[in-house]
Amino acid sequence: MTPAARVQTAIEILDAIAASAREGGAPADAIFGEAMRARRYAGSKDRRAIRGLVYDAIRRVRSAPPSGRAAMLALADTDPELAALFDGISYGPAAIAADEPRAETGLAATTLIALFDPLVDAAEHDAMLVRASLDLRANRLRSSGEELATIFPEGEPIAGRADGWRLPGETAAVQHAAYAEGRFEVQDxxxxxxxxxxxxxxxxxxxxxxxxxxxxxxxxxxxxxxxxxxxxxxxxxxxxxxxxxxxxxxxxxxxxxxxxxxxxxxxxxxxxxxxxxxxxxxxxxxxxxxxxxxxxxxxxxxxxxxxxxxxxxxxxxxxxxxxxxxxxxxxxxxxxxxxxxxxxxxxxxxxxxxxxxxxxxxxxxxxxxxxxxxxxxxxxxxxxxxxxxxxxxxxx
Missing domain, CATH: 3.40.50.150 (Vaccinia Virus protein VP39)
Structure with a gap:
């Protein structure tokens, strides 16, 4: 797929995610997975790039957008290279009109933020949308925190948890044989x-x-x-x-x-x-x-x-x-x-x-x-x- 085609695919998936959110339907991961199964021609690099675009747009936009394009335009406003892919060729999205509406950006709607516990001040807001780490818990019936540290030396301990071990969010820990053997669980x-x-x-x-x-x-x-x-x-x-x-x-x-x-x-x-x-x-x-x-x-x-x-x-x-x-x-x-x-x-x-x-x-x-x-x-x-x-x- 061309980079522009990836953007158009992300827009179509965002349309489905926004509609599902409004209707209380399937979660975003399920919708993304179904969309990729319908596009078997997309390779692994395509899938990763499209997923990145979809979730970057979701994080940027504070509430269900009127369209996937409005959400992607809000993301493109911060990324000139992405904006340049709106060229209308190679199965890409149409060119951006000067007065085209954008989805509203931010953490959440102000009415929702007003419901937060008083401890959740503005200093917490940025951290609430940063991609999470992958946290593991050693299963004491089969393993230990010390063994996790040996299996995944790139990680670090979780504060106050002898059985806890933290890895970068993109780590494919569940593909390790130790997971199939029941030696650890993924748990925040x-x-x-x-x-x-x-x-x-x-x-x-x-x-x-x-x-x-x-x-x-x-x-x-x-x-x-x-x-x-x-x-x-x-x-x-x-x-x-x-x-x-x-x-x-x-x-x-x-x-x-x-x-x-x-x-x-x-x-x-x-x-x-x-x-x-x-x-x-x-x-x-x-x-x-x-x-x-x-x-x-x-x-x-x-x-x-x-x-x-x-x-x-x-x-x-x-x-x-x-x-x-x-x-x-x-x-x-x-x-x-x-x-x-x-x-x-x-x-x-x-x-x-x-x-x-x-x-x-x-x-x-x-x-x-x-x-x-x-x-x-x-x-x-x-x-x-x-x-x-x-x-x-x-x-x-």
Whole structure:
């Protein structure tokens, strides 16, 4: 493909991504993958170049653009070489008109930025869209942090994590034989801190209430030496089905999965009421803390979608609390930097549940900042995804 043809292809893919964002459809990665399968003539260099253009434009544009061309023009305004490819020949995009509209640029819409936790000031904004590193977690059941350092000497330790190792974002770590052998998992530092903050131990009964594909479930199994009973739940069958094959590869043998029917979660967990030593509630959220990895999430968040997340979070923290044994602990977490999803949810829970208390001192020194009854991690301060977590102890 010519450079100009790559630009035109990127514009067409951006059209599809913007439409999907407005409609709540497939994520950008899925759309890009499908577009490349439809263009089998594109070589590996073409795919890399097109992907770079697509994601550079997404990072530049603050909300879903009126068209992929408007997004690409906003990027071309900062890159004369890119602008020169708008020449209308060689399957490239048409020449740029002087008065042609551009998509709005910036981190996010001002109404969205206004929802950020007060700790997320302007100094954090640039870091929120920088491409993320690739963070690994050694699986203690098969490996160690020291072994990761030997396998990937180009990396560096993750602060406060003996099992954590950080690599450049473009590293193809999952293609290494050690991954197939279950010796490590790809997991952002914030998620590693959260799983460790649960303070899980061998012999305990543990519930991962929103397990998804099981990243944190496997981290808990690793931390407990595969010596704790773990119930991993979710309402998404496709995601939950990913967990057991991953557990087998990791050598985690004491994980039970349970698919929950939406609206009937409480009835389907009656046998766990008041018996869990630890409950992890990694609630569905806006994903605003993960914009480094999925920048198109800025294009997807609407007031109505946020309201749905808030309602789900309140329901899930209540459901999780019902499962906790007297004196047990609940860890509430969201990969969000929006105050209403983080500190406000926990503050509201504590106001309505006498006897529950918020723990302190469960993060490594220098990691996270106090945010109400919990802690907020941010890209600039903690070199991680944006993440809120709060560990709560049930009354005895």
């Amino acid at each position: 530092a914030a998620s590693q801190y959260a799983a460790a903050a649960l303070d899980a131990h061998a012999g305990q009964a543990i519930v991962d209430l929103c397990a998804g594909g099981g990243g944190k479930t496997l981290a808990i199994a690793s931390a407990t030496g595969d010596a704790a009973d773990i119930l991993a739940c979710d309402t998404n069958r496709a995601r939950l089905q990913q967990l057991l094959p991953r557990a087998e590869r990791a050598g985690a043998t004491r994980i039970e999965t349970r698919l929950l029917n939406p609206g009937k979660e409480h009835d389907m967990l009656v046998d766990w009421q008041g018996r869990a030593d630890r409950v992890f509630v990694d609630a569905p959220c806006s994903g605003s803390g993960t914009w480094r990895r999925s920048p198109e999430l800025r294009w997807r968040l609407t007031p109505s979608r946020l309201d749905r997340h808030l309602a789900d979070q309140a329901k899930l923290i209540e459901l999780g609390a019902d499962l906790v044994a007297p004196g047990g602990k609940l860890l509430y977490a969201v990969c969000s930097i929006i105050a209403r999803e983080g500190r406000a949810q926990v503050d509201d829970f504590l106001r309505h549940h006498r006897g529950w208390t918020a723990d302190t001192g469960y993060l490594p020194d220098g990691i996270g900042r106090a945010a109400g009854a919990g802690f907020l991690l941010t890209p600039a301060h903690d070199r991680s995804d944006g993440f809120f977590l709060a560990r709560l102890t049930a009354p005895c």
